[in-house]
Amino acid sequence: MSKTFDEINQKIREGRAVVVTAEEIIDVAREKGAKEAAKMVDVVTTATFGPMCSSGAFINFGHSDPPIKMRKVWLNNVPAYTGIAAVDAYLGATEMSEDRGLDYGGGHVIEDLIAGKQVKLKAIGFPTDCYPLDEIETCITLNDVNQAYLYNSRNAYQNYFVATNSSDRTIYTYMGTLLPKLANATYCSAGQLSPLLKDPYLRTIGIGTKIFLGGAQGFVSFEGTQFNTEKERTENGVPTTAAACLALSGDLKDMTTRYIKAASIHNYGISLFVGVGIPIPVLDEDMIEHLSLSDEEICVDIYDYGVARRSRPNLGRVNYKELKSGKIKIGGKIASTAPLSSYARAKEIAEVLKGWIQKGDFELSAPVASLPKHKKPTTLEVRSKVGGSCD
Amino acid sequence: MTKKKVVLTFPAENIEQPITYRLVKDFDLILNILRAEIHEEETGRMVLELEGPDKAIEDGIAYLKDQGVDVTEAARDIELDIDECVSCGFCTAVCRPRALQLDDETRELNFIKENCILCGLCVKACPLGIIKVKF
Numbered sequence: 001m002s003k004t005f006d007e008i009n010q011k012i013r014e015g016r017a018v019v020v021t022a023e024e025i026i027d028v029a030r031e032k033g034a035k036e037a038a039k040m041v042d043v044v045t046t047a048t049f050g051p052m053c054s055s056g057a058f059i060n061f062g063h064s065d066p067p068i069k070m071r072k073v074w075l076n077n078v079p080a081y082t083g084i085a086a087v088d089a090y091l092g093a094t095e096m097s098e099d100r101g102l103d104y105g106g107g108h109v110i111e112d113l114i115a116g117k118q119v120k121l122k123a124i125g126f127p128t129d130c131y132p133l134d135e136i137e138t139c140i141t142l143n144d145v146n147q148a149y150l151y152n153s154r155n156a157y158q159n160y161f162v163a164t165n166s167s168d169r170t171i172y173t174y175m176g177t178l179l180p181k182l183a184n185a186t187y188c189s190a191g192q193l194s195p196l197l198k199d200p201y202l203r204t205i206g207i208g209t210k211i212f213l214g215g216a217q218g219f220v221s222f223e224g225t226q227f228n229t230e231k232e233r234t235e236n237g238v239p240t241t242a243a244a245c246l247a248l249s250g251d252l253k254d255m256t257t258r259y260i261k262a263a264s265i266h267n268y269g270i271s272l273f274v275g276v277g278i279p280i281p282v283l284d285e286d287m288i289e290h291l292s293l294s295d296e297e298i299c300v301d302i303y304d305y306g307v308a309r310r311s312r313p314n315l316g317r318v319n320y321k322e323l324k325s326g327k328i329k330i331g332g333k334i335a336s337t338a339p340l341s342s343y344a345r346a347k348e349i350a351e352v353l354k355g356w357i358q359k360g361d362f363e364l365s366a367p368v369a370s371l372p373k374h375k376k377p378t379t380l381e382v383r384s385k386v387g388g389s390c391d
Numbered sequence: 392m393t394k395k396k397v398v399l400t401f402p403a404e405n406i407e408q409p410i411t412y413r414l415v416k417d418f419d420l421i422l423n424i425l426r427a428e429i430h431e432e433e434t435g436r437m438v439l440e441l442e443g444p445d446k447a448i449e450d451g452i453a454y455l456k457d458q459g460v461d462v463t464e465a466a467r468d469i470e471l472d473i474d475e476c477v478s479c480g481f482c483t484a485v486c487r488p489r490a491l492q493l494d495d496e497t498r499e500l501n502f503i504k505e506n507c508i509l510c511g512l513c514v515k516a517c518p519l520g521i522i523k524v525k526f
Contacts, residue, residue: 049477051518103520176484177516186484261477263518271518273477326492338484342477343498 001039002284005366008042012363019357021350022046022193022280022291029292037292038285043357043364046195046278047212047349050188050341051263051271053174054154054225056092057110057252060146061121063087064138069131070123074098075109077120086131090151093262093272105270107262110150113142114214115257148252150214150260154224156276158196158244159300160188162318162328164335167306172267176340178305185302185328185335190346191295191320195278196244198291200237204280206367211248212277212353214260217362218250223371230376236293240301240317244371248276259349275345277353281364295320302330310379394442396425397452398509400461401435410458411439418451419443425508438509469509471502472521482513482522 011017018041020028025044029037059080061070069086073079077098080091095106112119118139125134142148163175164185171178176186191197199205209220224245231239259275280291299319303312318328323337356362384390401410414420421442427435441448455462478500482491490506491513493499514522 050479176481177512179485183487184484186480261519263479264520265481265518266515273479273518324495324498336484336487336489339480339493340484342479343493344478347498 001035003042003282005281005283005364008281009363011042012357012360015358015360017042017357019043019045019279019354021347021354022198023347023350025288025291026192026294029288034285034288034292038282038288041282043354044198044280044282044291045350045353045357046190046193046198046280047276047346047353048156048190048194048341049259049273049275049345049349050190051174051265052152052155052274053094053269053271055110055150055152055272055274056090056106057113057148057150058088058090059148061087061089061140062144062146064133064136066133067131068123068125068133068136069128070136071126072124074122075119076104076112077122078104078106078109080106082123094270096270102264102267102269105262105264107270107272110252110272111257111260111262113148114252114255114260116141116143142253150218150248150250150252150255150274151221152248152274154226154245155248155274156195156224156246156278157189157242158200159194159239159298160242162187162300162302162323162337163305164302164315164330165306166304166313166315171306172265173305174265174268174271175305176338177266182330182333182335185323185330185337186340187300187320187323187337188340189300189320190341190343191298191324192293193343193346193350195276195280196246197238197293197298199280199287200233200239200290202244202371203287204283204367205246205278206370208365208368209278210362210365211250211279212275212349212356213248213250214252214255214275215258216250216254216256218248220246220367221249222247223375226377227372228376229372229374234299236297237290238293238298240299246371248274259345273342275349277349279353279357279362279364295324302328392442393445393448394440395448396438396440396464396508398463399435399437399439399455400463401437402459402461404459408458410455410460411437413454414441414451418447418454420447420451426510469502469504469507469513470523470525471500473500473502475519475521476500477519479518481518482516485512485516 070082073082080089082089093107097104165178231243261273263271302315423440426438
């Protein structure tokens, strides 16, 4: 038994496609078996809603009269990068405001734009014959700009880590506040709902895959930065640490603040909660094996963030059911667990995407190119002293 | 025996008074000081759990008010804007008494006020800035 993207899309157009969420497929597969489940179900919707630092937006402001070639740009006092054409800029989610520090940054500007709020644009120019203006200040809204689209270089991680802290002081990390002496542990994945955990070898997700992004339809643009297929996997094929990831893009003008939210992580920095949903076609029986994996069958490794080195000590392995119970054992000690990624919101996204497909508003797109089959990131080796040259 | 958690705000002129000693000695209350601090503006603040018969707690609170101490029920002082909450879980990582926890079924955040000791750690931990301690 096998189905193609085209056959599934035909069913979607005719309103006959059977769509379930990545949570619902677990019970369907248990009750009916893989063979029957593969025959019955056409699409499984996966989702995640967590802080994703490698996010940001390209914006084209349009041309003023007289025109300006923007050399430096600020949005609500948050610097954006404008080393591209005259009135294009890239606003990174983690960029900090120059007057409000960690309370406001790029992520907040993106959220404010989506919310339809006025944003203060300030730019310094580099006057030339065709771009005479040297400075500009005005207020803009999302409606005023030509394009504003998210281009996120690393989202939707396939699994992540459990973070804990063995040191004797509280530390503040991108994994939240970690209390001393292994008192707590945080994790950041939607587990059984998470997109790349349900298609661990990326059979159906590639460049060009149409997705749910921030409440709009978006796309997989490329492999995510630090993409890694070579991490250790458990017998069921699931990597036990952060492995593959995706570069995503989508139109900010179609998004909603329910699924894109700025985050200020205490004593660490600014990030952006991004809601991502990916539909996975049930092409054959083999896919059910991964699609039906439950929290109990998805494992993740625990790392000690109390050691601020590139290689942190590995303190063991747990599954997501254990993590969700609120307590895990780390080396004989009981640590309280807490998520950083909202399972509740992920579940909602999986339901919304399911609704779109059932209504015929969203068809699946086969990848135009696969993501790399074997790839692992390199490291940065420091070869010269600060202030030294590369000769 | 009843337990009651209160937040006491001491005016500057009262900071020197041994008020908790009086509560024990004259009203026979069992006290558990959960938090105490003196602020720059020279007011003192204490989160206190009182334990004893209802009448003794009532009389003790009346005495505090006589002394010019402002008394409010502790749990009223934490405000969580639940409509804005995304149930991420960041706050649950620092909530030792488990006043903030995710529902087993829905995975949505619950705030169980009676467990809260007003430590304030959740205020900073919330990435959306929607938890506020009001004194």
